[in-house]
Amino acid sequence: MTGDTMEAFIRKMIKKRHGGLINYAEYMEQALYHPEYGYYMAEKAKIGRDGDYITTSNFSDIYGNIMAKWYAGLCSELGIPAAVCELGGGNGRFAKAFLDGWKKYSENTLTYILVEASPYHQNLQRSLLDAYHHVSFFDSMSDIQKFSGLFFSNELFDALPVRVVKNEGGSLMEVMVGVNGEKRILEEVLVPLCDDEVKSFLMKEGYELAEGQRMEIPLAMLRMTESISHALAASIIVTADYGYRKADWMEPERMDGSLRGYENHSMVRNVLRHPGDMDITSHVHFDALISKGEECGMHFLEILPQDRFFLEIGILDELAECYDPNPFSETSRRNRAIRSLVMPGGISPYFHVIVQEKGLGLSNGLPGSKKAME
Numbered sequence: 626m627t628g629d630t631m632e633a634f635i636r637k638m639i640k641k642r643h644g645g646l647i648n649y650a651e652y653m654e655q656a657l658y659h660p661e662y663g664y665y666m667a668e669k670a671k672i673g674r675d676g677d678y679i680t681t682s683n684f685s686d687i688y689g690n691i692m693a694k695w696y697a698g699l700c701s702e703l704g705i706p707a708a709v710c711e712l713g714g715g716n717g718r719f720a721k722a723f724l725d726g727w728k729k730y731s732e733n734t735l736t737y738i739l740v741e742a743s744p745y746h747q748n749l750q751r752s753l754l755d756a757y758h759h760v761s762f763f764d765s766m767s768d769i770q771k772f773s774g775l776f777f778s779n780e781l782f783d784a785l786p787v788r789v790v791k792n793e794g795g796s797l798m799e800v801m802v803g804v805n806g807e808k809r810i811l812e813e814v815l816v817p818l819c820d821d822e823v824k825s826f827l828m829k830e831g832y833e834l835a836e837g838q839r840m841e842i843p844l845a846m847l848r849m850t851e852s853i854s855h856a857l858a859a860s861i862i863v864t865a866d867y868g869y870r871k872a873d874w875m876e877p878e879r880m881d882g883s884l885r886g887y888e889n890h891s892m893v894r895n896v897l898r899h900p901g902d903m904d905i906t907s908h909v910h911f912d913a914l915i916s917k918g919e920e921c922g923m924h925f926l927e928i929l930p931q932d933r934f935f936l937e938i939g940i941l942d943e944l945a946e947c948y949d950p951n952p953f954s955e956t957s958r959r960n961r962a963i964r965s966l967v968m969p970g971g972i973s974p975y976f977h978v979i980v981q982e983k984g985l986g987l988s989n990g991l992p993g994s995k996k997a998m999e
Contacts, residue, residue: 631655631662631901632811639804639811646801646814649884650845653786656900658742664901665743665784685962687943689722690729692863695938696775697731699861699993703985708736708774712766712853713781715741717750724757734759736774740766766849769856773984776857779865782914783906785849787841788823789884791815792834799823800839802897811897830871830913839882840874841907847917854921859984861992862923865931867976868909883908911977923981927991932973935966937994 635655639647657664700707707727714720720737727735737760741747747762754760763769789800798815805812818824823842827834834840853862873879886893888903896905915925929937944963949956965971980991 631659632899634659634662635802635811635900636804636809639802646803646816648799648801649789649841650786652802652811652897652900653905656896657784657786657905659901662901664904666745667901685959685966686718686722686725687940687959687962687966689719689724690726691935691938691940691943692777693723693726694730694943695993696861697727697733699775700731700733702993703987705859705861705985706736706774707731707733708738708772710738710740710769710772710774710776710856712740712776712778713742713784714739714750715746715779717746717753719777719779720750720760721753721757724754724760737761738763738769738772740764740769766852766856771858772856773859774861776853776860776862777865778863780867780906782843782846782849782864782866782909783868784904785843785845787843787845787884787907788820789839789841789882790818790823790827790834791839792836795836797824797827797834811900813897826913830910832871832874835875835880838880839884840879841882841884843907843910843913846909846914850914850917850923851921854918854923854983857923857983860982861985862918862979862981862983864914864979864981865976866909866979868911868914871912874910911979915979915981918981923983924987926980926982926987926989928977928979929991930974931976931978932967932971934978934991935973937991940967 635652638651638655639645655663658666660666696709699705709723711720717739720739724735724737737757739747739750739760740763741750742764747764751762791798791800793815797818799818799820801814801816803812803814804810822844826842826844832840869879869883884896884905884907886896886898886903886905888899893903896903911928915928919925940963944960951957966973982992
């Protein structure tokens with residue numbers, strides 16, 4: 626399988642379409658999720674040194690360990706079931722770290738559910754977690770009903786398809802994908818924005834784009850939020866991702882939007898190049914995600930930069946008190962990982978954590994945090 630195969634498929638798709646154009650969401654749906662050619666479906670490493678990007682949940686086992694400790698405390702404090710549902714678990718490393726941490730911090734039996742659409746990633750998860758009990762695997766959120774416990778996702782929403790709009794000459798245009806007749810390559814084409822759902826999003830969020838400004842419209846994110854809420858009963862929902870608040874989107878440096886590709890740990894600005902061979906992401910509209918959750922019965926509790934979230938749930942308590950002069954020891958490696966997750970200049974400041982709840986009746990604020998326990 627090559628990017629040319631994926632590109633040929635998309636060219637045929639565009640050729641069959643009236644007007645010879647598809648929107649960006651349709652392009653991303655195929656480039657990322659096509660069952661045969663899509664990037665996430667391909668049997669190749671995507672996460673880590675040998676892949677195209679790294680996630681904080683795979684950066685160190687301390688992420689899953691500290692989350693297990695935090696949630697074990699919530700189970701005792703709030704009487705929530707000892708159950709976790711993780712959507713888009715990638716290679717399964719976070720799940721393994723959480724399960725290992727749970728053994729240290731709780732005597733209760735933990736049920737762990739992974740929902741993963743990619744057969745490649747699901748096979749990785751099954752292989753990694755084969756020795757663990759009470760772990761189950763599903764292909765879709767439609768398989769989950771009335772789940773109660775901790776619902777977790779990491780860098781899920783940034784990978785969902787988006788529409789793209791632009792203010793061109795004072796008029797709102799939609800950025801579409803077509804085929805250049807001479808060069809036979811994929812290219813962007815601007816057409817007047819006609820889609821009422823896209824217009825409704827812009828109006829509801831209060832966005833007035835400056836001349837030349839582009840913005841991604843996350844309709845798939847809104848539908849995914851509905852799907853998640855429909856599957857949940859009494860649950861804490863934790864979403865870790867990168868994105869912007871409303872005011873951030875209107876800053877001058879956001880004029881070109883946030884749609885990017887990543888290949889071999891390098892950013893690619895032209896996401897129409899080599900479809901199927903690169904990750905494609907856009908920053909999450911945090912305020913829209915929060916307000917949509919409220920509409921669906923998921924009450925907003927807190928949003929924090931990821932490093933602050935870790936501090937609030939007690940990650941510094943995990944620093945080993947004793948100094949180990951051996952830099953290659955397990956203690957030294959663990960302490961370095963903890964510091965890298967919370968120190969300025971590390972990976973965490975690029976991410977935020979949104980915490981919501983459904984069916985628990987909790988007040989605003991991060992449950993189980995140091996501040997909440999004061």
